[in-house]
Amino acid sequence: MKQEDVRILVVDDVNSMRVQIKDMLRKAGFKNVHSVSTTQEAKRQLEIEKFDLVMSDWRIEPTDGLDLLKYIRIHPEQNKLTFIMVTAEDAKDLVIQAIKAGVDDYVVKPVSPVQIQAKVIEVLTKKGLI
């Protein structure tokens, strides 16, 4: 798959974060980026559209990023979906919870355009998607 064809869903309740992450991804060559502000919208979006990667914050409404990750991992059709947590949450016990729940990578804010590009390419390459 070409980088520009990778479909990415960004989930963050903070508008400025959504705008910045989308902007960084687009500048990095990922043209197919969609964003939502709640886990509910994310779940709905995942039912109607196929994505290759979800990049989610931890603390979002009405549940949280960990709940979204667990939802995806037990979903019969989406359980292999690549998931990167992009968050300011760096408490050790919570990072471990995300890893146990099957997160593919975990990025602590602030994120730079170079870092985000490198992480996404690394994870997608590892999964054989690009």
Added chain:
Amino acid sequence: MAGSIEEFVDELGGFAETAERTLSAIEKDQDGAKGMFSVFSDRMFAIKGTARQLGLPHVARIAELAEEIAVKGTHAGTRAVVRKCTGCLWDALTTIKVLLVNRDKETTEEQEILVNRMKKTLDALGGGRERVSTDDIAALLKNR
């Protein structure tokens, strides 16, 4: 950067307003509204993450300490602890609001005093949660 910095900072100001309403509610009902510390903590978390991303480290540092103190407030066993938390969080919130308006100014001595006071308060309440670095996370992911 898409979007203007003013627009993003306005959003942070909105989070601070929510936090202020929450803190007022806790003060009015120190027993019943204690659970609302989690709302305050969530807003501070949002401010911390966004401020880090926007390159406002002074705001992020105070928000992080406020987040941790609010987490402690959620588990406060006595009114004295609730009052200790709210007193410190009011100062933090006021400073964050001032810093958002005057974000280009240098760190002042008052801010340093506040940060030290917050650290002492947090230590007195048992300390913050254990944090991990990017390298720690990489190691945890590798050894899963």
